[in-house]
Amino acid sequence: MTFSSADDRVLTAEQQAVVDQPWDTRLLVTAGAGAGKTHTLVRRMDALVGHVDPDEALEASELLVLSFSRAAVRELRDRIARHGEHARRVRVQTFDSWAHSVLVQVHPDGEWSALTFDERIRAATEAIEKGALESLEAGPPAHVIVDEVQDLVGVRREMVESLLDQLQDSCGFTLVGDSAQAIYDFQIKDPEEYADRTDLFLRWVRASYSDDLVELRLTRNFRARTPEARAALPLGQAVQGIGSAPEGADAAAERLHGELRELLLDQPDMGSLTDPFTLDSLRSFPGTCAILARDNRQALLVSELLHTQGVPHALRRSLQDRPVPSWVAELLRRTEAAVLTEQRLRELLGGMPISDGIDPDRVWRALRAAARGTGRGTLDVARLRGLVAERRFPDELADPEPAPLIVSTVHRSKGLEFDRVVLLTPPTVTELRRRDDELDVPAEARALYVAMTRAREDLYRVAAPDTVTVLKHKPTGRWYRGVPNPRHKWRRDGVEVRAGDVCNQEPAGALDDASGVQSYLLERVRPGDTVTFRLRDTLPMGPEQSPRYAVLHEGREIGDASEGFRSDLYALLKVGTTWEVQWPGEISGLRIDCLESVAGSTAAGVNAGLGERGVWIAPRISGIGRFRRSAGAGEEQE
Numbered sequence: 001m002t003f004s005s006a007d008d009r010v011l012t013a014e015q016q017a018v019v020d021q022p023w024d025t026r027l028l029v030t031a032g033a034g035a036g037k038t039h040t041l042v043r044r045m046d047a048l049v050g051h052v053d054p055d056e057a058l059e060a061s062e063l064l065v066l067s068f069s070r071a072a073v074r075e076l077r078d079r080i081a082r083h084g085e086h087a088r089r090v091r092v093q094t095f096d097s098w099a100h101s102v103l104v105q106v107h108p109d110g111e112w113s114a115l116t117f118d119e120r121i122r123a124a125t126e127a128i129e130k131g132a133l134e135s136l137e138a139g140p141p142a143h144v145i146v147d148e149v150q151d152l153v154g155v156r157r158e159m160v161e162s163l164l165d166q167l168q169d170s171c172g173f174t175l176v177g178d179s180a181q182a183i184y185d186f187q188i189k190d191p192e193e194y195a196d197r198t199d200l201f202l203r204w205v206r207a208s209y210s211d212d213l214v215e216l217r218l219t220r221n222f223r224a225r226t227p228e229a230r231a232a233l234p235l236g237q238a239v240q241g242i243g244s245a246p247e248g249a250d251a252a253a254e255r256l257h258g259e260l261r262e263l264l265l266d267q268p269d270m271g272s273l274t275d276p277f278t279l280d281s282l283r284s285f286p287g288t289c290a291i292l293a294r295d296n297r298q299a300l301l302v303s304e305l306l307h308t309q310g311v312p313h314a315l316r317r318s319l320q321d322r323p324v325p326s327w328v329a330e331l332l333r334r335t336e337a338a339v340l341t342e343q344r345l346r347e348l349l350g351g352m353p354i355s356d357g358i359d360p361d362r363v364w365r366a367l368r369a370a371a372r373g374t375g376r377g378t379l380d381v382a383r384l385r386g387l388v389a390e391r392r393f394p395d396e397l398a399d400p401e402p403a404p405l406i407v408s409t410v411h412r413s414k415g416l417e418f419d420r421v422v423l424l425t426p427p428t429v430t431e432l433r434r435r436d437d438e439l440d441v442p443a444e445a446r447a448l449y450v451a452m453t454r455a456r457e458d459l460y461r462v463a464a465p466d467t468v469t470v471l472k473h474k475p476t477g478r479w480y481r482g483v484p485n486p487r488h489k490w491r492r493d494g495v496e497v498r499a500g501d502v503c504n505q506e507p508a509g510a511l512d513d514a515s516g517v518q519s520y521l522l523e524r525v526r527p528g529d530t531v532t533f534r535l536r537d538t539l540p541m542g543p544e545q546s547p548r549y550a551v552l553h554e555g556r557e558i559g560d561a562s563e564g565f566r567s568d569l570y571a572l573l574k575v576g577t578t579w580e581v582q583w584p585g586e587i588s589g590l591r592i593d594c595l596e597s598v599a600g601s602t603a604a605g606v607n608a609g610l611g612e613r614g615v616w617i618a619p620r621i622s623g624i625g626r627f628r629r630s631a632g633a634g635e636e637q638e
């Protein structure tokens, strides 16, 4: 990132007006892409906490800042760290982790971790409606801040509406958004459901606070510094208005998608991702760069291609993926204490081999907020373990994805900016409709607009990789390699491997050398390394599961395939009831995504000699693997 210090960024009068509103204002800020919404929000938090008049200043803990994804939380946190003098103690949380913490505080005995994200959000909404805010440790918030409110749909929208309803008289808010960037991906599965939901939250806010809502707009774009990077901006307002276009949303969106696509075709063409010149320019570019794909299948294939060509990069994870950094397991393994003081935590962090890039101040603050011990100034280690087991680890401590070159879907790039953006040339709406007769055309147009507005300097296009042999297996939701021809619909040449596919129940090497595997993971295994799943034996363990597979890194076992993966592999390969499955001997071409801390059985941890916490390090794997069958086995079925 190329940010300079906070002081040389003079806010525009429009931005300053947002920052200066008193804490109890109900404020809605709308703006186009790159108008400094997030930047202004950070300055507003700073002003709310650091107000010169003590009666007007809020405590950091009185601000509730909610965001969609860990990536967005991290972005906000980083910006606060760089530009926020007073707001450093403000905690930014995802909707999901806040909902979970409300539930745990109000009903500590509930089995909240067993619920899905959406179920927890629903339960939290119910609790809020029954007065839960009054029972929170920090008390009800005095000011609520939500970025990207255009994306508030479904259960999250209901939760925020209930929250604001409950706080009616005693609370201000700052809501910031851009309807042109409403693309909500994971939140609503059924396209019909969300097609007519765009802007529902904005309409609710305007109707509910018609008397005292202060609505401000930011009109100047700061991100785009070149004509190329500005290419899509003139269409911003039209994209915002798709939902209310007189010609109908679909027709307007198709027209705008066509116009945006034409503008993109006018941008410099990088040719193909197999072209040596293109690859060299990706390798040598000194700034930040993102290759943006329409869907995850394209992103996975681009990442695979770059790996085989030796181009270092990071594949951006799903916005809901929440790997707990590997240093947490290492920390827990190094202490048997029930509580830690700040000094002891610092000592432990300092003594670890993987402490690079860990900021002890930030770790202490975030862990104290989430797992406070009963003694003065202490951290409760059992609660810390609970955060890992219950997938509630603080969002702001998630590992960064620091590579200068990122491969991402457009959805996962929201709210971010890069010096250079390379967009896979998108198909026309007509072509997309041919593949998907339920195509959500407004979402396509908005996604293209979001993609084209992420660049600071360069906007390029490049040919999309050929995806015809990568198909979706609907029952499991996994990509697989096959042949798009009904005559070959039984054919399976590979399968997607993703988060959750490595067994977490017990540590790798539990029977012989678990500590050795832990050290090997820390010392030798790096993101991007190649891994293979190898068949252990051909005996299925359960009635609807594949046999067991070991996870191999340079020939060494670093884990086992999880039961979830094995059930999905069974479902994918058992194409008919009488079908004799030939289990692939290997699934190759997979990559290490990251190392993460996982919580499994405490007994397994003890038996394996990894201490009593039941937390250890496991690899997370991704990629669309290729099956290698033992000689002749594949052909036998043809």
Ligand SMILES: Nc1ncnc2c1ncn2[C@@H]1O[C@H](COP(=O)(O)OP(=O)(O)OP(=O)(O)O)[C@@H](O)[C@H]1O
Pocket (backbone or CB within 6 Å): 009, 010, 011, 012, 015, 031, 032, 033, 034, 035, 036, 037, 038, 039, 040, 178, 181, 222, 223, 414, 415, 416, 417, 453
């Ligand atoms: N007043 C300012 N002076 C200089 N730079 C600014 C100013 N306001 C914002 N910026 C810069 O402009 C860029 C875009 O800002 P920001 O990311 O906050 O926009 P945004 O509206 O949230 O974008 P989007 O909605 O497209 O994700 C950032 O690099 C930010 O630091």
